[in-house]
Amino acid sequence: MAGEERNLTPKVVIKDVKKVYEGRNGPVVALNGANLEIQDNEFICVVGPSGCGKSTLLNILAGLLEPTSGEILVDGKPVEGTSVDRGVVFQQYALFPWLAVKKNVEFGLKLQKKSKEECEEIAMKYIKMVGLEKFTNSYPKELSGGMKQRVAIARAYAVNPSLLLMDEPFGALDAQTRTQLQTELLKTWEEEKKTCFFITHDVEEAILLASRVVVMSARPGRIKEVIDIDIPYPRDQESKMLPRFTELKNYIWNMVYKEYLEVQK
Numbered sequence: 660m661a662g663e664e665r666n667l668t669p670k671v672v673i674k675d676v677k678k679v680y681e682g683r684n685g686p687v688v689a690l691n692g693a694n695l696e697i698q699d700n701e702f703i704c705v706v707g708p709s710g711c712g713k714s715t716l717l718n719i720l721a722g723l724l725e726p727t728s729g730e731i732l733v734d735g736k737p738v739e740g741t742s743v744d745r746g747v748v749f750q751q752y753a754l755f756p757w758l759a760v761k762k763n764v765e766f767g768l769k770l771q772k773k774s775k776e777e778c779e780e781i782a783m784k785y786i787k788m789v790g791l792e793k794f795t796n797s798y799p800k801e802l803s804g805g806m807k808q809r810v811a812i813a814r815a816y817a818v819n820p821s822l823l824l825m826d827e828p829f830g831a832l833d834a835q836t837r838t839q840l841q842t843e844l845l846k847t848w849e850e851e852k853k854t855c856f857f858i859t860h861d862v863e864e865a866i867l868l869a870s871r872v873v874v875m876s877a878r879p880g881r882i883k884e885v886i887d888i889d890i891p892y893p894r895d896q897e898s899k900m901l902p903r904f905t906e907l908k909n910y911i912w913n914m915v916y917k918e919y920l921e922v923q924k
């Protein structure tokens with residue numbers, strides 16, 4: 660029954676991850692035992708008060724930072740350094756300013772030693788996906804914030820990572836562009852079903868996108884609660900009108916607010 664065999668290894672296992680930074684005024688415990696399992700194809704959104712260790716966790720997952728103790732397994736193997744199999748999108752669109760849109764999107768493909776034709780074909784597919792065909796040869800400085808973030812998303816998708824890590828990718832955008840990119844990202848995820856780990860401050864955004872929302876507690880960060888978002892896909896902006904959406908929003912918002920108050924103490 661080989662055809663029916665299912666891969667039971669979780670995509671990601673976060674095991675007792677602790678991170679202590681050596682801060683200017685002594686050690687800062689950013690994460691104090693984070694535990695989470697993520698299955699293949701899940702869309703995880705992480706919310707929590709500022710400074711609770713969200714970016715720290717994402718950077719450890721990306722292999723950009725090492726945990727002080729504990730470990731993260733991806734496909735059963737410990738994370739050691741960065742990998743093209745884990746695409747990262749940051750809040751500040753980290754594009755190469757000296758490269759035009761197409762070259763930015765092709766960058767990782769060239770590292771994967773794909774042929775010129777293949778690079779071009781794949782880059783154009785994702786440039787189209789994010790609606791930037793008309794800007795293929797533009798430079799980042801000629802683009803708006805939302806357009807730059809579209810390029811960053813196209814670049815992350817182009818190398819076909821099995822895991823996408825996004826740290827407040829829409830945080831710097833105006834509400835309208837943000838809404839538009841949420842809808843695009845949802846559509847892409849519904850089509851490609853890549854495992855996503857997405858950090859946001861916006862509870863509505865988290866519920867709209869996620870299959871599960873992870874709420875982190877005030878620093879030192881732990882995972883406080885994981886909430887199943889039982890609103891069926893496909894979703895769109897109209898999903899925000901559902902009574903269940905409002906219920907989940909109130910529940911999660913209150914929890915995040917309580918943690919925010921802890922930070923103020």
Ligand SMILES: Nc1ncnc2c1ncn2[C@@H]1O[C@H](COP(=O)(O)OP(=O)(O)OP(=O)(O)O)[C@@H](O)[C@H]1O
Nearest residue numbers: 680681682687689708709710711712713714715716
């Ligand atoms: N390089 C560093 N050296 C010392 N302390 C750090 C360093 N990076 C982060 N911190 C501290 O670790 C804690 C967690 O930071 P982190 O950036 O992970 O939080 P965050 O949840 O992403 O916050 P935000 O929502 O504001 O982005 C904070 O208190 C921060 O000041």
Ligand SMILES: [Mg+2]
Nearest residue numbers: 713714715826
């Ligand atoms: Mg952060």
